[in-house]
Every structure is written in C-alpha cells, then in structure tokens.
Amino acid sequence: MAAPEIDNSKYFVREIEKNDGCVLRMKQCYIGDVGCVVWDAAIVLAKYLETKTFYDPSTGVNMWCGRTVVELGAGTGVVGLMAATLGAHVIVTDLEDLQSLLNVNIQENQTLIQSGSISAKVLKWGEDVSELLPPPHYIIMADCIYYEQSIGPLVETLKQLSGPETSIICCYEQRTEGVNPEVENKFFELLQQNFIRETIPSDKQDPEFSSPDIHILHIRRKD
Numbered sequence: 001m002a003a004p005e006i007d008n009s010k011y012f013v014r015e016i017e018k019n020d021g022c023v024l025r026m027k028q029c030y031i032g033d034v035g036c037v038v039w040d041a042a043i044v045l046a047k048y049l050e051t052k053t054f055y056d057p058s059t060g061v062n063m064w065c066g067r068t069v070v071e072l073g074a075g076t077g078v079v080g081l082m083a084a085t086l087g088a089h090v091i092v093t094d095l096e097d098l099q100s101l102l103n104v105n106i107q108e109n110q111t112l113i114q115s116g117s118i119s120a121k122v123l124k125w126g127e128d129v130s131e132l133l134p135p136p137h138y139i140i141m142a143d144c145i146y147y148e149q150s151i152g153p154l155v156e157t158l159k160q161l162s163g164p165e166t167s168i169i170c171c172y173e174q175r176t177e178g179v180n181p182e183v184e185n186k187f188f189e190l191l192q193q194n195f196i197r198e199t200i201p202s203d204k205q206d207p208e209f210s211s212p213d214i215h216i217l218h219i220r221r222k223d
C-alpha cells in the first residue's frame with residue numbers, strides 16, 4: 001500500500017546528525033501539544049544511544065542490534081528512530097493524538113533503517129500494556145517527568161512493562177521552577193519502591209549534546 005501523502009505546510013523540520021553522517025529529519029508541528037516538538041532531553045538521549053557504551057563500529061560492538069525497545073511518551077519519535085537506525089526493533093508509544101506525527105516521522109526516516117524496525121502504538125501510562133509484552137530489552141523515555149497527575153501511572157507502566165532483564169534509560173531535564181521539583185521528587189519516591197537507579201556521568205554522554213541540567217539514568221527492577 002502506498003504511504004499517505006504528507007501535508008508539509010503543517011510541519012517544520014529539525015535535523016539531527018548521526019555519528020555516521022546520516023541525518024534524522026524530524027517533523028515538528030506548528031500547532032499542537034507538548035509532544036509535537038523535539039525536546040532537548042530527547043536529543044541528549046538520542047545521541048547517548050550512539051556512544052561507545054552501546055555502539056562502536058571500530059570494534060563491532062552494537063548493543064542495539066536485534067534488541068527490542070519500547071519508547072514511552074515518544075512525541076516526535078526521535079529517540080526511538082535513532083535506536084531503530086542502530087539496528088533495534090522499536091515500538092514508539094504515545095497518546096492517540098501523537099500517532100499521526102509519529103507515523104509521519106517514521107515514513108520520513110524509513111530509508112535510514114536497515115536491520116532494525118519501528119512502528120507506533122498508542123499507550124497511555126497506567127493502561128494495559130499487554131500488546132507490548134513480553135518485556136523489551138530496553139525502555140527509553142525522554143522528558144516524561146513533568147506532569148503531576150501522570151507520575152503515578154508512568155511508574156505503574158514501568159512496573160508492568162519491565163522484566164528482570166529490562167534496562168530503562170530515562171533522560172529528563174531538571175527544572176527548578178513551579179511544581180517541577182515536587183513532581184520530580186514524587187517520581188523518584190515512587191520509583192525507588194521497585195527500582196534502582198544509576199546516574200550516567202557527563203563523560204559517558206555525547207561530548208557535544210549534553211547539559212548540566214539534563215540527566216540520564218539507567219533504571220532496573222530491584223528483583
């Protein structure tokens with residue numbers, strides 16, 4: 001079936017260059033909710049996926065090749081797309097409203113995906129995850145710790161979707177104004193009941209795309 005035609009007047013493009021010189025072209029909407037643009041935490045996380053911890057063409061190391069990945073609150077889908085171009089089998093998830101943008105960006109970047117794969121699904125945090133099981137090797141999420149009401153459901157989704165072998169990689173921007181510190185504290189309080197976390201130091205992140213107020217965590221189940 002032919003791919004649907006894209007109405008380019010609705011979008012403006014952000015380009016993210018990969019280390020191999022290929023460029024991810026991410027369409028962002030002029031009008032829409034928070035998920036319609038690429039957030040800085042998404043760029044930091046996408047570029048982290050290319051660091052030597054995971055991917056080193058000179059030694060043949062590729063932790064993404066053939067691995068299953070679920071992205072939560074994917075927005076434009078840039079982080080999941082990066083993982084798919086590195087060889088992972090990715091499902092990017094977000095609310096119903098973001099599905100057309102996710103599919104547009106998948107279509108736009110399909111030629112960069114060779115051994116990997118990517119598709120989009122609806123997942124509202126706290127709701128049934130059975131379509132996404134068995135637990136993936138990785139759960140990735142960028143800038144998802146920001147909305148007070150969704151913190152409990154988000155941690156619930158992490159519990160339902162992860163298994164003992166799942167690595168959760170969470171990147172978030174630390175915001176000091178308003179309710180943000182409280183929201184972050186609540187997330188970590190709930191998280192520590194079932195998970196352990198490790199902060200990734202800046203020297204293990206991409207040398208260019210990192211920032212003192214953007215943190216990357218590796219999270220695993222306690223059991």
Ligand SMILES: C[S@@+](CC[C@H](N)C(=O)[O-])C[C@H]1O[C@@H](n2cnc3c(N)ncnc32)[C@H](O)[C@@H]1O
Pocket residue numbers: 034035036037038039040041042072073074075076077094095098123124125141142143144146147150153
């Ligand atoms: C700040 S945006 C980040 C988007 C993208 N990860 C990025 O960093 O560019 C937060 C994302 O979480 C999604 N989101 C918010 N509440 C959600 C919920 N209850 N269930 C699923 N997704 C949710 C939004 O639709 C949005 O795409």
